[in-house]
Amino acid sequence: MNVNNRVLEQLHNPRELEQMFRADPEAFRQSFAHAWEHNPDSQVLAVWNERLHYKEPEAAKKATLFQRNFVSMGILAILAGICTRLILFFANRGDITMMNIAFGVLPFIAAYFAVNNGANKRMIYTLASIFALAIVLLNLLPQKETDSIVLAYLHLPIFLWVIVGLAYTGNEYRIGRARLAYLKFNGEFAILYACMAISGMLLTGITMRLFELVDLDISEFYFTNIVAFGAAALSVVAAYLVSKNLKLAKNIAPYIARIFSPLVLVTLAAYLVTVAWVGKSPFSDRDFLLSFNGILLGVLAVTIFSITERGTDERKNITDYVNAALIALALIIDSVALSAIVFRLSSYGVTANRLAVLGINVLIWANLIWIMSAYVRMLRNQTGPSTVQDAVTKYLPIYGLWAAFVAVAFPLMF
Known part of the structure; x- marks a missing residue:
């Protein structure tokens, strides 16, 4: 019995059709074409035909692009990079503690989620107030490495991570399903960011080597500016890609x-x-x-x-x-x-x-x-x-x- 006949044979067995499709999508498509040609009145095959050949209208695609907040992601990624670079500048001068680096990334990821999830004004004001208070608290602490200060430095980012979760869940923060999605997001974010960071390291190595060939040492400038900017901006980009169901991380x-x-x-x-x-x-x-x-x-x-x-x-x-x-x-x-x-x-x-x-x-x-x-x-x-x-x-x-x-x-x- 050939594959074409298998599709027709399993016409009223949705589970078997799904398993055949997942096992070999391309072979299924070829088989389906023959089955659909000879059974145009089948409601089951009509559903599969829409599934295999559905295309969004061009206008819907353009609307979707803006609905996914691509522009806002880009703006927030640039702001995260700039803010991180400024924090590093003042931290290296000794004006502020290096722990402020958390505020170069986490508030912008939270802002992206707040925009993406359509958070209400109360939620936005709450998030902004918490981050503002956290910034004030951190910079009021004396820059001394006592046990209590170090503990504050270590625990504040954990608290801010939970606040980012509040932004992620938005108006559904009380629902367990939304909190579970945030925990899943963290795992997928780590995987995707690691993959993108490896690509960034390869790019850095190639760049360093190219400039060495013309007797220019740009390592200090590159790591101080480009790498720091890119690492922060990349976090917002990774959050965007994971939240838009990028299959690499989710699979x-x-x-x-x-x-x-x-x-x-x-x-x-x-x-x-x-x-x-x-x-x-x-x-x-x-x-x-x-x-x-x-x-x-x-x-x-x-x-x-x-x-x-x-x-x-x-x-x-x-x-x-x-x-x-x-x-x-x-x-x-x-x-x-x-x-x-x-x-x-x-x-x-x-x-x-x-x-x-x-x-x-x-x-x-x-x-x-x-x-x-x-x-x-x-x-x-x-x-x-x-x-x-x-x-x-x-x-x-x-x-x-x-x-x-x-x-x-x-x-x-x-």
Whole structure:
């Protein structure tokens, strides 16, 4: 039986037709042409004909171009590049802290989302006020590398990242689906930005070499101006491309999640066994405790990335068991870290660093318990994947509030 007959044979089997199309689109198109020629009255084939040959009217294409805010993206990308270059100029002079670099990128990405999502005036005023207050707060802090100031520097960008999420979700910030989309955006943004950055590095290498051939050293000028400008502008461009459903990032992200999750699980299990074997203890070694917490954050990030890339309509699969195992190991790590932090607090007293690490570990521990509970129920077929995703998305504002508390209160407390 030839392929042409297969299309006709599966005429009333939509799932099989879809599988044939996905398996080999070009062969399906050729087969379809024969089937459509001999069955012009078929409603099923009429739908497929529109799907395979639909073309937007020229006027609609032009309208779509402006609806996608291409012009606003370009303007914001240029402004981000200029602002970043100015911040670097004043930071290198010692007038402001280098941490202001966050304001060369994040406000412009937030502005793009606010425009793109049609945020209402209240949302726009809220976003503008928060960023303005954050700029004032950061630059009121003394430029001293005390523990509390460094903690403020580290936590303020986290808070601003959550605020960018507020801009991304727009008027739907209360809806879990919108928060999940923002988390997915971050994974896809990282993949796309990395790909574009690699291309930028290749361009930089070629440019440096070309000018070297004519005995001109432009490295200082190029890196100070072009690279800094481009890196900031590229972030807005990447945000635009991801938000417009660029297939490169969206197609590769789920596969990266599925590949890296089991690799991280095996590596982490081997690491924990090795730590127990050599007798390394986070109770007595401060640096090891910090690295332990770094591993915890990394595992949490990988797991959340894998959860967000999972479709809500997907059936239960091996990835879910891998993620559940990762969460269980992360709980073990966090419990050990919490015990070590409490031990150090009781033995050596309260400091800004210890209190900050204690706070974030308590928050992560509670979040992991919630996610693990949701996973257990899902694996027992008591709930669906959305329960696990809710455990991630509903907790997101709590991290933002903690980051804001550390950035504002710790410099005053310590």
